[in-house]
Amino acid sequence: MARFVVLANPDCRRLRLFECALQKLGLSPPVVVPYAALLRGEVRLAQVLRADDTVRIESPGRDFEVERLLLARGASEAQRENRFRCIESEAALQLEEERGRLHPSRQWFLGLRSLFEELQSELDAAPPHRAMHDARHCLEMSDKIACHARLLAAGVPVAPALGAEIENFEALLSVLKERGWNRVFVKLSHGSSASGVVALQMSRGRVLATTTTEMVEQNGEIRLYNSRRVRRYQTWREVEVLIDALCRERVHVERWLPKASLGGRVCDVRLVIIDGQARQGKVRLSRGPLTNLHLGNERAPLEALKSRLTEEKWGEIVASCGAAMRAYPHSLMGGADLVFSPDFRRHAIIELNAWGDLLPDARCEGRDTYEDEIRAVAYFGSAGILARME
Amino acid sequence: MIDHLETLLGHPVVDWKAGEPLPAGAIPRVAIDYDDYENKRSWTDAFEEFLEEVDTGPLAGLVVGAYDFASSQNSAFVVEAIVAARDQFASLRALFIGDIVSEENEISWILQSDLSPLLEAFPDLEYLGARGGDGLKVGSPRHANLKTLVIESGGLDGGVVRALGEADLPALEHLELYLGTDEYGGTVTIEDLAPILEGRVFPALKYLGLRDAEIVDEVAGALVTAPVLNRIETLDLSLGTLGDEGAQALLDSPLVRGLKKLDLHYHFCTDAMQEKLKQLPLEVDVSDAQSGDEWDGEVHRYVAVNE
Known part of the structure; x- marks a missing residue:
């Protein structure tokens, strides 16, 4: 019988929601392969996978033990690369969990890269099966510089970005001056949601950095923490220290184009794209430039946005979403964040997230993202699953 | 957060786009966007195209959006351009810069x-609005027809208010000032406001808005016995950092009871105080209560519009 094999952190909400959707559709619970067990070498995907299985790769986030293991796994490559902040493998395994603390983000990514490369080669050698994701795609969508470059090359409307690594604040200033840009977003290339995002603006000797990242100095070292509070750094010295610290984690810099607002709040929209179709969505509203905060920001239904758009414009948005996912042809789904010019005539995809389908309350034709994904697999794949659902 | 104007003098405000006709009755917003900026199309270029393309004679108003x-x-070049084109705006009654x-x-x-050159150039103007306090001046205008003056800022210079204290605006019904915070150049004091609060100017005033003010508790204290309350119908102290102290002063003032409306939305008053304010024999808006940000053991209050 066809099974779902899910690579996930067993306690995560995403897995719960996926299991609920399976149950709702009358399907068996999935076989769960915990990231931690995989990283510790206690289990290999090849041992679990059988012919006709469907593999789902969930987000490795929100589990500190997994973060430790990924950091440890990325240590040697990070040291070899020698360009971004990194810590020893032993030190990584002994990290204490601290709320909001930002750990070496490039090293984390390199750990994930090593794991996913191994995973993908196991999948490539495995018996015939279906996969909801391509591990290489998940990885690339966890690299904002690479993902932006791919979307740009595919002709998807994106925000203009520097497209290169920036060493420090001084280097950033000189590039921005060259381009004539005075408002940009500095984002961690391997960060999720608002983690390490700075809205930076400069004009006539003034500077302002709006961010939820907090700097804490300890023994002469700057530690970064994600917090719930939006901070404004307004001195050149503070902003330099902040941007320098973020650059040590690898940043993606894109132009801050004026965004449209709804009801007096700056808005963006997360659209979940499943099997090439824009499906569930959520409009996020903010009093400030940071729209993708988990907390404190208001939400609105997709209809609030659609009512401001012409049918033709909505069609263009749907087409852009489809084009973005066609750039990742072996991935069944992704979550795109889109922004609009103030007159709603232009749009850009500012982020594409392999794990952007966590929108528990959003429905499309009565179904949540997980049900849609399972149905899409069933439709295209196993007659066994389809037969059980009908 | 401030949004783009949606209406002005009851007319819808719409973005004017080159090559697209304006809806009848709409007031155009002439602005440049990021694409224009990239393509080196200046606001002056856009305004010239606008003057050429649009029949400006019947327009009731003009809104200037992003210009740089x-x-x-x-904005001096914007002011100059509009003043130079004054003959093409025979019906203009409202301007927002x-x-x-x-x-x-x-x-x-x-x-x-x-x-101030705009007020001199357009003697029939009824509405003048502006956003941004840096470098802003209106002087001490003498103008027979101006009914509404709106100045939105993150911090208003005291000099602007002092100069207004010597203005001669016999028709002015609506004065709306965003005082802001000292962090962003707000230097207005109670003393600066005295000519207005004492009713020495603006004999036709019906609405007084001292909004977005960090000094709103002080302002409320000074208003308690202010003769201007005998003249106006609406007092608007919204968007500021009003707390129970200022609210209590308003509550205790017999003059406040003579108003028709008290707008205090976006405030930091306690629930108990809000209840008391609602008991006043007039329309009171105490919506959008704020709780303040607490960190380092202190509660911080922010005005709604700063930066």
Whole structure:
């Protein structure tokens, strides 16, 4: 019988929601392969996978033990690369969990890269099966510089970005001056949601950095923490220290184009794209430039946005979403964040997230993202699953 | 957060786009966007195209949106251009300079200039509005028809208010000032406001808005016995950092009871105080209560529009 094999952190909400959707559709619970067990070498995907299985790769986030293991796994490559902040493998395994603390983000990514490369080669050698994701795609969508470059090359409307690594604040200033840009977003290339995002603006000797990242100095070292509070750094010295610290984690810099607002709040929209179709969505509203905060920001239904758009414009948005996912042809789904010019005539995809389908309350034709994904697999794949659902 | 103007004098405000006709009765917003800025199309270019393309004679109003994305030019060139084109705006009654939102430029970074030439050039003007306090001046205008003056800022210079204290605006019904905070150049004091609060100017005033003020508790205290309350119908102290102290002063003032409306929305008053305010024999807006940000053991209150 066809099974779902899910690579996930067993306690995560995403897995719960996926299991609920399976149950709702009358399907068996999935076989769960915990990231931690995989990283510790206690289990290999090849041992679990059988012919006709469907593999789902969930987000490795929100589990500190997994973060430790990924950091440890990325240590040697990070040291070899020698360009971004990194810590020893032993030190990584002994990290204490601290709320909001930002750990070496490039090293984390390199750990994930090593794991996913191994995973993908196991999948490539495995018996015939279906996969909801391509591990290489998940990885690339966890690299904002690479993902932006791919979307740009595919002709998807994106925000203009520097497209290169920036060493420090001084280097950033000189590039921005060259381009004539005075408002940009500095984002961690391997960060999720608002983690390490700075809205930076400069004009006539003034500077302002709006961010939820907090700097804490300890023994002469700057530690970064994600917090719930939006901070404004307004001195050149503070902003330099902040941007320098973020650059040590690898940043993606894109132009801050004026965004449209709804009801007096700056808005963006997360659209979940499943099997090439824009499906569930959520409009996020903010009093400030940071729209993708988990907390404190208001939400609105997709209809609030659609009512401001012409049918033709909505069609263009749907087409852009489809084009973005066609750039990742072996991935069944992704979550795109889109922004609009103030007159709603232009749009850009500012982020594409392999794990952007966590929108528990959003429905499309009565179904949540997980049900849609399972149905899409069933439709295209196993007659066994389809037969059980009908 | 401030949004783009949606209406002005009851007319819808719409973005004017080259090559697209304006809806009948609409007031155009002439602005440049990021694409224009990239393509080196200046606001002056856009305004020239606008004058050529649009029959401006019947327009009731004109809104100027973003005019400079690099914050290198103040609004003087905009004022000059409009003054130079005055003969083409025979019906103009409303002008707003700087309808710019924070996504385009922070309010305290908008570079304004002396707007008084607009009042001289348009003797029939009824509405003048501006956003951005940096460099803004209106002087001590003498104008027979101006009914509404709106100045939105993240911090208003005391000099602007002192100069207004010597203005001669016999028709002015609506005065709306965003006082802001000292952090963003707000230096207005109670003393600066005295001529207005004492009713020495603006004999026709019906609405007084001292909004977005960090000094709103002080302002409320000074208003308690202010003769201007005998004249106006609406007192608007919204968007500021009003707490129970200022609210209590308003509550205790017999003059406040003679008003028709008290707008206090976006405030930091306690629930108990809000209940008391609602008991006043007039329309009171105490919506959008704020709780303040607490950190380092202190509660911090912010005005709604700053930066």
